[in-house]
Amino acid sequence: MKTLLFLLSPLYLLATASFITPAEYAAQLYKNPRGIGCHKCHGDEGEGKVIAKYKHKGKERNFSAPKINSINYNEFYRALNKRKSGMPRYFLTDKEVVALYLYLHRNDKKKK
Numbered sequence: 001m002k003t004l005l006f007l008l009s010p011l012y013l014l015a016t017a018s019f020i021t022p023a024e025y026a027a028q029l030y031k032n033p034r035g036i037g038c039h040k041c042h043g044d045e046g047e048g049k050v051i052a053k054y055k056h057k058g059k060e061r062n063f064s065a066p067k068i069n070s071i072n073y074n075e076f077y078r079a080l081n082k083r084k085s086g087m088p089r090y091f092l093t094d095k096e097v098v099a100l101y102l103y104l105h106r107n108d109k110k111k112k
């Protein structure tokens with residue numbers, strides 16, 4: 001957690017400099033990350049969702065994006081920095097990855 005806070009501090013400065021809160025910044029990034037919005041595939045809260053249904057050899061199949069709001073930071077970071085099938089490549093900075101991660105976990109305390 002200490003490292004997360006440390007990584008977040010420049011983000012906070014960045015966000016305050018442009019008159020939006022870090023939370024607003026992260027929300028915008030999640031929906032508009034220099035490419036197709038994460039929510040289009042992973043859902044508004046990162047809960048995961050079915051993107052398309054199709055038939056393959058007569059069988060119903062789903063193309064879906066996994067739930068991403070309960071994986072740990074290292075897995076999250078790794079997934080965004082290596083090629084994954086079905087997942088666009090984003091080239092996000094470390095700060096952006098942290099912002100997205102915190103965005104998806106912003107309600108964690110409330111849930112418990």
Ligand code: HEC
Binds near residue numbers: 030064075087090
């Ligand atoms: C076009 C649909 C699509 C978009 C847009 C998309 N993803 Fe994904 N994402 C996927 C699919 C499909 C997978 C599963 C890939 C696999 O398992 O190989 C995935 C996997 C992931 C994983 C790994 C999950 C795990 O359990 O290993 C993370 C983290 C992730 N996406 C985060 C994001 C973030 C953050 C964004 C926005 C910057 C985003 N994705 C945008 C489709 C998408």
